[in-house]
Amino acid sequence: QVTLKESGPALVKPTQTLTLTCTFSGFSLSTSGMRVSWIRQPPGKALEWLARIDWDDDKFYSTSLKTRLTISKDTSKNQVVLTMTNMDPVDTATYYCARISYRNYFDYWGQGTLVTVSS
Amino acid sequence: DIQMTQSPSSVSASVGDRVTITCQASQGISSWLAWYQQKPGKAPKLLIYAASSLQSGVPSRFSGSGSGTDFTLTISSLQPEDFATYYCQQANSFPLTFGGGTKVEIK
Numbered sequence: 001q002v003t004l005k006e007s008g009p010a011l012v013k014p015t016q017t018l019t020l021t022c023t024f025s026g027f028s029l030s031t032s033g034m035r036v037s038w039i040r041q042p043p044g045k046a047l048e049w050l051a052r053i054d055w056d057d058d059k060f061y062s063t064s065l066k067t068r069l070t071i072s073k074d075t076s077k078n079q080v081v082l083t084m085t086n087m088d089p090v091d092t093a094t095y096y097c098a099r100i101s102y103r104n105y106f107d108y109w110g111q112g113t114l115v116t117v118s119s
Numbered sequence: 120d121i122q123m124t125q126s127p128s129s130v131s132a133s134v135g136d137r138v139t140i141t142c143q144a145s146q147g148i149s150s151w152l153a154w155y156q157q158k159p160g161k162a163p164k165l166l167i168y169a170a171s172s173l174q175s176g177v178p179s180r181f182s183g184s185g186s187g188t189d190f191t192l193t194i195s196s197l198q199p200e201d202f203a204t205y206y207c208q209q210a211n212s213f214p215l216t217f218g219g220g221t222k223v224e225i226k
Binding site: 047048062 | 120151155161162163164165168174206210211213214215216217218219220
């Protein structure tokens with residue numbers, strides 16, 4: 001079955017760079033049509049899409065955050081990595097990775113990882 | 120960016136009630152719309168895609184309709200496990216965007 005799991009630091013300081021890893025199973029990112037995205041959700045707030053990476057290494061980013069985001073994949077390890085530079089307290093959120101197998105619909109999600117930005 | 124506006128932001132309903140949630144896109148998105156259900160402390164779950172297609176395993180009391188800019192999610196007979204927050208999401212163009220959410224609460 002398809003599973004995804006996010007990992008990374010629970011606490012980062014302002015101005016630091018956040019690196020999150022999504023480790024998945026049950027599908028391959030080398031398969032045509034497969035894609036993985038990152039989405040975040042500040043406490044008590046709505047969902048916000050961040051980035052997408054495709055099987056062919058195409059990448060797409062949030063308009064407002066694209067200067068701070070980098071998404072990459074390691075197909076051999078079944079992992080997708082998101083880096084976000086210059087972290088700020090407003091970036092405090094639960095970060096999710098999710099699979100896309102059709103259009104831009106997120107059909108499987110990880111459990112999420114809470115990242116707190118504080119000095 | 121395409122803005123997605125959901126209404127109401129919250130609704131109180133009883134078990135067995137019919138509940139309707141609307142989502143409006145700031146520009147036409149054809150039928151490229153999804154609905155998700157999120158329970159506290161959990162990841163969202165895909166319910167409906169392509170505006171009206173039911174995701175595998177989702178109960179048939181959930182249905183979606185609409186195209187262009189106006190969309191609706193209907194729960195025909197609310198069950199105890201349906202109390203949650205619901206989000207719409209446009210899948211038409213980048214950046215992908217979500218609505219602000221509708222919380223379905225127990226009356």
